[in-house]
Amino acid sequence: MSKIIKGPSTRELMAQMVQESEHLSINDRRDFLRKGVAAAAGMAATTIAGSSIASEVNKANLPPNEPAWGKQLGHGVVEHPYGSPSKFENHVVRRTVPWLTADSIASISMTPLQDLKGIITPNGLVFERYHGGVPQIPVEEHRLIIHGLVERPIIFTMEDLMRFPSVSEIKFIECPANGGMEWKGAQMEALQFTHGMLSCCEWTGVPLKVLLEEAGVKPEGKWILAEGADGSHMSRSIPIEKALEDTLVVYAQNGEMLRPEQGYPLRLLNPGWEGNTSIKWLRRLEVGDKPWYHREETSKYTDLMPDGRARKFTFVQETNSVITSPCPEKPMVKPGFVEIEGLAWSGRGKIKQVDISFDGGVTWVPAKLKGLVLDKALTRFSLVTKWDGQPWLLQSRSIDETGYVQPTLSQLRKVRGGNSIYHKNSIHTWKVAPTGEVTNVQIT
């Protein structure tokens, strides 16, 4: 507990800091900064080459920039202890498809991907899926039990769990039914409905491996049943290998405690696996020697193959991608320079490459990956080009670090047939009309 850090002492470095910042004149500072800028400038130039959007700005029709809100005071700090979006953004909400489920208690709401930037999904917009409504669970009354084929069954309080060393990881969660309405060719005229069962947060919790070591898994323990505390007691069987590899027991998302609809106060997180395995309101982990074949992994969440057999335990969300701008909700604004943007993700690791096609998959151009490229997280891609009103059949195709290439719909159908609801990760097509309108079309 008394190792001294290496390198210059605090005192020496402090003296250096003082010299650098206290007695630096503005001109010195400028010279210092200029050196750094020279290097940065070369890099940035490639990003903006050829772009001259401002030259297209119509200056004549703009009102004078003397708005009313610059002449009065706004509201103060005490009125909103927990903040909300601007009232001018109240169209940016999760949406549901009323005919999709029998009632709202066992239903879905979808993330407005068309309005999102970067890779983080704000907590208020993370898609929802539940089977018995959202329970209201007082944090101090919640318990997690680990039992079954273990040496020491344990019941944890939330306080116990939050004492373990925590990890925080940015990971996507996707419902395997994302795009499922399109297997048979349904045309949902909105990105929010074709791909919106997809979100990405920074999750914080404890590796399940750590908790299992506390309980001591017996040698014959090969599967884990995870069960929710909600009225549906949603449950899934998880192979022990995944549990020991990277499964987390999480209590926070994007810095704060889980939202009620995301499992408050505790959920499982199986990175890269279909969302329904990441059991919410997690109350029970039972270790067994084989899977349980509960309702949700037999009648649901299996893939019905052409020969009538069900493909089971298809956990991984294979690589997928979609163009988010333009899309049906965000048509082309006007001819000229345009940034084609989108999201790519893979349940097997990092995204390696994304290509874009303007002609429905005949030819491809590599896009740029923007910002952070993280394991099993949403990754944003971009291609700056020019649009002069020509029709486009816009597609994106992702390739993950395993080399897996996102398939076409016909390639996927050839293997899986047309009975499936789940795991439709095929290349998606937006048709861009000369008017700028964007519609959802299927190219097989």
Place this chain on the structure above:
Amino acid sequence: MSKIIKGPSTRELMAQMVQESEHLSINDRRDFLRKGVAAAAGMAATTIAGSSIASEVNKANLPPNEPAWGKQLGHGVVEHPYGSPSKFENHVVRRTVPWLTADSIASISMTPLQDLKGIITPNGLVFERYHGGVPQIPVEEHRLIIHGLVERPIIFTMEDLMRFPSVSEIKFIECPANGGMEWKGAQMEALQFTHGMLSCCEWTGVPLKVLLEEAGVKPEGKWILAEGADGSHMSRSIPIEKALEDTLVVYAQNGEMLRPEQGYPLRLLNPGWEGNTSIKWLRRLEVGDKPWYHREETSKYTDLMPDGRARKFTFVQETNSVITSPCPEKPMVKPGFVEIEGLAWSGRGKIKQVDISFDGGVTWVPAKLKGLVLDKALTRFSLVTKWDGQPWLLQSRSIDETGYVQPTLSQLRKVRGGNSIYHKNSIHTWKVAPTGEVTNVQIT
């Protein structure tokens, strides 16, 4: 536009995928997964070595795990199109110090760092600081003008700005007055008040460099005045070197449009610089040949030195750190294993190292940096140890990639005296009592 991607064809890789996942038996899958687990297990073991928190769990006093919420249905999807935290977390809010400012219109609210996990601050909890209240600005009526020493003055609409290729970056923002109440020895008995003018988001916008190139800065253009559209018309002078290096004009935070209190619909972001330079509700950028010496950079936001002179344009937030667990709001739970956790940040780049002292700075132990370590972003550090009720004087000391070491208060006072309000980045001390209580003490 028609470059064909290299490597195996989609068809070949599709076939490979099918072979791997369609016809893999559960046992094959298990073997496949096991290979990956063996490597991962070795890594994870170091994290949890010696930890046996579960063995400390008192099983006898736990109620049976058959809660009421497991026997009824919860609420459905339509009731909350934009989500909110659990009602059981309604104590996790921004807070203000009523005596600190004359009224709530020109005031501050602080982020509850003691409750945050990971590095992302959720938008509803990002600290606030404004000088004339929060204006309500309709996005389609907002304008940004770039004028002064430029070849082509331009007025941008938000639509214009959002057509430029965007970048998304995770960066902290800190008010230079963070901790300022402690310069003279005031003891704020809460982490939220000692360090809560600090947040970290994924910001999305356009590099200012790109917009300046559109306008064409004249050779004599050396400074930029940034001005807000709010009633206070808050303004700061920014050296052109920073503007060309990494300043962003941002419209989104954590995936969604800026919150009203964060500048909706547009703000400046000067990564690593004092928060007040990141002008909110940004309406005007004027290029000039010298700084403007406006009110906020003369009467405020300068550092009053012992000799009565004001140290000006001290833009950079030098490296700083604080232990967030334990802290006054999160005392020690019980004797036994404990994870000491905290946040470190630097306006000059990445965090290189954080050390922890248990004896008020006499001896130091290196902490582990957890999760993402990003340029000018909050970085989380951790040290797992054991506490048996002994008193501690807990400190953290950060070192950034430039080698700058966070100073002690006496080192800082020796240079800056005791008149300052701003830029107090000295080592902070929490006193841990045998009862577990944590208080704020100053060790000079």
